[in-house]
Amino acid sequence: MIQKYVYGKPFPTDAVTTEVPLGKGTPVYGNIETEKGFCFTYILKDEDIVYGLGETNRGLNKRGYCYVSDCSDDPEHTEDKVSLYGAHNFLVVAGTVSFGLFFDYPSTLTFDIGYTRIDTLQVSCEEADLNLFVIDGDSPYDIVKQFRKIIGKSYIPPKFAFGFGQSRWGYKTKGDFRKVADGHRQNKVPLDMIYMDIDYMQDYKDFTVNQENFPDFSDFVQEMKAQNIRLIPIIDAGVKVEDGYPIYEEGVKNNYFCQREDGSNFVAAVWPGDTHFPDVLNKEARTWFGDQYRFLTEQGIEGFWNDMNEPAIFYSQEGMAEFREFIKDFLEEKAVTATDILITKLKDLARGHDDYRRFYHKIDGKKIRHDKVHNLFGYNMTRAAGEAFERIDPNKRFLMFSRSSYIGMHRYGGIWTGDNMSWWSHILLNLKMMPSLNMCGFLYVGADLGGFGSNTTRELLLRWLALGIFTPLMRNHSAMGTREQECYQFENIEDFRHVIGVRYRLVPYLYSEYMKAALNDDLYFKPLAFVYPKDSMAAQVEDQMIIGNEIMIAPVYTQNARGRYVYLPEEMQFVKFLPDGTISVEILEKGHHYVEIALNEIPLFIRSEKCIPVAEAAECVDDLDTAHMAMLGYDHAEYVLYDDDGMSKEYEKSENYRTLRKE
Ligand code: GLC
Numbered sequence: 001m002i003q004k005y006v007y008g009k010p011f012p013t014d015a016v017t018t019e020v021p022l023g024k025g026t027p028v029y030g031n032i033e034t035e036k037g038f039c040f041t042y043i044l045k046d047e048d049i050v051y052g053l054g055e056t057n058r059g060l061n062k063r064g065y066c067y068v069s070d071c072s073d074d075p076e077h078t079e080d081k082v083s084l085y086g087a088h089n090f091l092v093v094a095g096t097v098s099f100g101l102f103f104d105y106p107s108t109l110t111f112d113i114g115y116t117r118i119d120t121l122q123v124s125c126e127e128a129d130l131n132l133f134v135i136d137g138d139s140p141y142d143i144v145k146q147f148r149k150i151i152g153k154s155y156i157p158p159k160f161a162f163g164f165g166q167s168r169w170g171y172k173t174k175g176d177f178r179k180v181a182d183g184h185r186q187n188k189v190p191l192d193m194i195y196m197d198i199d200y201m202q203d204y205k206d207f208t209v210n211q212e213n214f215p216d217f218s219d220f221v222q223e224m225k226a227q228n229i230r231l232i233p234i235i236d237a238g239v240k241v242e243d244g245y246p247i248y249e250e251g252v253k254n255n256y257f258c259q260r261e262d263g264s265n266f267v268a269a270v271w272p273g274d275t276h277f278p279d280v281l282n283k284e285a286r287t288w289f290g291d292q293y294r295f296l297t298e299q300g301i302e303g304f305w306n307d308m309n310e311p312a313i314f315y316s317q318e319g320m321a322e323f324r325e326f327i328k329d330f331l332e333e334k335a336v337t338a339t340d341i342l343i344t345k346l347k348d349l350a351r352g353h354d355d356y357r358r359f360y361h362k363i364d365g366k367k368i369r370h371d372k373v374h375n376l377f378g379y380n381m382t383r384a385a386g387e388a389f390e391r392i393d394p395n396k397r398f399l400m401f402s403r404s405s406y407i408g409m410h411r412y413g414g415i416w417t418g419d420n421m422s423w424w425s426h427i428l429l430n431l432k433m434m435p436s437l438n439m440c441g442f443l444y445v446g447a448d449l450g451g452f453g454s455n456t457t458r459e460l461l462l463r464w465l466a467l468g469i470f471t472p473l474m475r476n477h478s479a480m481g482t483r484e485q486e487c488y489q490f491e492n493i494e495d496f497r498h499v500i501g502v503r504y505r506l507v508p509y510l511y512s513e514y515m516k517a518a519l520n521d522d523l524y525f526k527p528l529a530f531v532y533p534k535d536s537m538a539a540q541v542e543d544q545m546i547i548g549n550e551i552m553i554a555p556v557y558t559q560n561a562r563g564r565y566v567y568l569p570e571e572m573q574f575v576k577f578l579p580d581g582t583i584s585v586e587i588l589e590k591g592h593h594y595v596e597i598a599l600n601e602i603p604l605f606i607r608s609e610k611c612i613p614v615a616e617a618a619e620c621v622d623d624l625d626t627a628h629m630a631m632l633g634y635d636h637a638e639y640v641l642y643d644d645d646g647m648s649k650e651y652e653k654s655e656n657y658r659t660l661r662k663e
Contacts, residue, residue: 001136002146003027007034008129011106011373015408017152020133027134029099030121034128040101042121048095049539050113050121051140051527054088054440055405055417057081060432060527060542062091066115070108071375071404072351073312075419075453077429085310085418086405087375088440090147092140093121094529100135100143106373106406127372141523141530144439148521152411154443155386156518157472158397159646160230161303161444162507163192163621164500166486167477172199173213174220181229183488185619189497190504192620193399194224195305195477196233204272205240207247207295218299228620230302232399235293237309237381238268238275247292251276256285258359258370266359268313269320277311280380281361281373289381290388297392303399304385305416309378310404315349318358323349378404379412386412395648401473407440414444414473422451422482427464427557432542434471435525443517443524446473455483458490459559462499462599467555469503469602470547472514472524495579495600501617502577502602508626509612512642513548519642519651524548532569541567550612550639552605556597563596570608573633577602583614583632611637611662621646631662638662 003023026032030042044050050062057077058065069087077084089103091111103109105125112122133150137143148154166180177194184191202208209217224231239247239257251257257265257276265276279285293304315323326345329335348354356371370377382402389398400413409415417433420426430447437445449468450461456478468474478485487496503510517524526546528538544554544566554566568590576584579600588595588605597603606612611633618624626643633639644656 002150003134005132005134007038007132008127010104010129010131011368013104013106013376013406013408015104015406016102016131016133016150017411018150020150023134027132029093029097029134037124037126038128038130039122039124040103040132042093044093044114044119044121045095048093049140049529050091050093051144052088052091052100052436052439053111054090054407054437054442055084055086055415055433056088056436057084057429058432060435062111063114065113067111067113068108069111069375071310071378071406073308073310077418077420077426085378085403086415088405088407088437088442090407090440092143092439094140098137098140098143100137100147102133102135102147102407103130104133105130106376107371108374139530139533141526141533144523145521147439148441151407151441153521154410154441154518155400155413156397156515156649156651157399157414157444158302159511159644160192160621161399162472162511162514163474164190164503165193165195165232165473165475166191167195167197167475168480168484168486169197169478170199170480171197177220177224177231180486181224181227183486185227187488187493187497188619189487189493190500190617190619191229193230193232193303193475195475196231198234198236198271200233203240203242204236205242205245205247206235207292208245221300225300228622230399232303232305233296233301234305234307235385236271236307237311237377238270238272238277240272241267241274241276248276250288251278254285254288255362256282256288258361260359267317268311268355269315270308270312277359277377278381278384279361280384281363281368281376286380286384287387290384291391293385293388294392297398306378306382306385306400306402306413309381309402310352311377313350313352313355316355316358319349319355375406378402379406379409382409382413395650397647397649401444405442410441410443415442416473416475416477417445417447419452419479420448421453422456422460423454424460424557424559426451427460427467427555428543430464430471431467431545431555431557435523435527435545438517438523438525443514444472446471446475448477449474450476450478450485452477452479453482456485459599461485461490462495463556465496465499466602467553467557469499469506470510470553472510474503498577498579498581498600499602504617504621504624505577505614506612507621507624508615508629508641508643509548509550513550515642515644515651516548528552528569535569537567538569550607550610550633552607554595554603554605562598563594565592565594566605567592568605572608573606575604575606575632585632606633609634609637611639611660613639613641613660629660631660633662635662
């Protein structure tokens with residue numbers, strides 16, 4: 001059962017798509033104060049676990065720290081960080097009493113989950129204007145499924161998006177892209193997508209292509225497609241301020257950009273230099289911005305990634321003026337200022353907090369200051385694209401994922417988890433975030449494999465890819481200036497061919513499970529506790545996950561490890577895809593085990609009495625032969641495979657399902 005409680009005058013975020021009955025009085029759980037802002041307090045019992053919060057730091061169980069919903073462009077995801085790029089305000093308290101809460105509030109919201117006081121969950125925000133949804137259910141899993149039902153169906157990408165994608169900030173010319181294509185095709189490493197970062201644009205202008213490097217862009221798109229490779233360009237939030245640039249001029253003419261209080265267009269410096277932000281919260285401006293994607297779809301592009309949409313601001317004119325004032329005495333050597341203070345001040349310039357109070361959205365004729373609705377920007381930029389794709393071709397799926405997001409955006413695209421680092425701890429963070437994101441509706445998710453910032457190693461990349469095999473979005477991406485990390489940069493390319501090949505062998509199963517999760521408001525990544533609710537040990541495990549309904553994964557995330565400990569909540573088949581193309585199978589009893597996993601082996605566990613289909617590897621998703629697949633798992637088990645044309649939206653056809661059997 002779900003009930004909605006309304007406080008003050010909530011901003012309509014459109015996160016929830018169904019009518020929810022109003023609760024009477026106050027929610028049965030916790031205590032609510034609305035005198036000074038809004039504050040929800042609940043006393044946690046010792047055994048309570050808190051799930052949810054989507055893209056947040058630390059564990060799967062969110063207890064013991066503090067998290068702030070405040071979409072931030074912060075590339076250093078160290079343990080102390082409380083805000084990342086998304087704002088996903090849904091959590092579940094799971095214990096003897098279990099319930100779910102969704103705080104539909106578009107500005108800064110703080111979740112203190114046993115941080116200030118070990119037993120106290122406190123959720124607070126500055127203004128008591130929000131909708132609170134309270135969900136009762138039989139179990140945390142049931143609560144999550146009910147929540148998913150009220151927020152609408154999750155985004156479904158085209159099937160090719162389950163292939164492997166290669167990306168790097170710095171690919172510029174046709175030669176750069178051809179090198180990536182050849183590096184994979186010649187070495188027989190499967191590949192479906194090459195991502196185009198900001199350098200494909202003319203001077204970082206959205207919806208332009210560098211004329212010198214791509215005088216015939218659509219031909220180049222076709223050249224790649226002829227090799228079964230799709231180019232996936234990036235789109236940034238800020239529109240460059242430049243006379244003669246049609247998008248800038250149209251936006252100015254029609255008042256489609258966010259404005260200062262005095263009605264002038266707000267200027268933020270991002271990659272192109274000075275930019276204006278499209279007012280994507282305004283329906284008319286959103287439609288206009290969305291229609292710009294046509295420039296690329298008309299040239300054969302079928303997928304995009306939306307970036308810098310917190311929105312990220314390097315500095316504003318106002319911020320820079322303040323900073324200049326601040327350092328004046330220091331530069332004139334009239335005052336001593338500690339370097340650390342200078343650095344903090346400089347970083348503050350890009351944190352945007354003061355800037356977010358300097359511009360406005362125009363919504364239904366009313367001006368709303370950005371900071372009041374800050375967490376909705378990335379959501380609405382991606383919605384602009386999603387709504388436009390419906391107009392462009394209502395029966396076609398486009399690949400779309402975003403950096404910043406809010407619940408509701410899960411209907412229009414997926415997300416990648418932003419600028420991580422080539423750190424072992426970030427493999428684990430990647431893994432723990434996945435089920436939490438699924439709970440909030442985001443199913444098409446993944447991290448920059450190999451790590452975005454800092455230098456990767458061959459071992460780190462291989463171990464991370466071994467996790468990436470199971471994330472719907474599987475992309476190797478890295479920052480300019482870091483060690484090059486395409487597979488072919490390392491010795492023994494056959495290991496990469498094998499590891500990525502296993503992804504393709506599993507695509508029929510992974511796609512089928514993704515589709516079932518999307519069509520039934522279910523989870524693709526499940527915590528063990530959701531599948532084995534009576535097993536108290538399972539509730540403690542955060543570094544193993546259930547994928548779909550049939551398999552469990554237990555990635556290695558430690559340098560120099562030759563294997564790892566795993567916990568099996570039931571008997572399972574321990575399967576390893578070996579580098580010679582064969583598969584080893586061993587039955588392991590319920591309980592704790594140490595399993596050996598070499599760097600070039602891919603392990604997975606098949607649950608009791610279940611089986612999965614396994615295809616032969618192929619160079620791209622289109623070439624997978626799903627008519628002739630082997631079955632792996634328990635004898636006489638059956639598996640219902642979902643498959644479709646991968647491009648249209650005809651999901652409900654009965655011929656999309658077929659039952660396979662392991663003899
Ligand atoms: C941001 C993105 C990153 C991208 C870079 C350049 O840092 O998060 O993925 O490579 O901008 O566009």
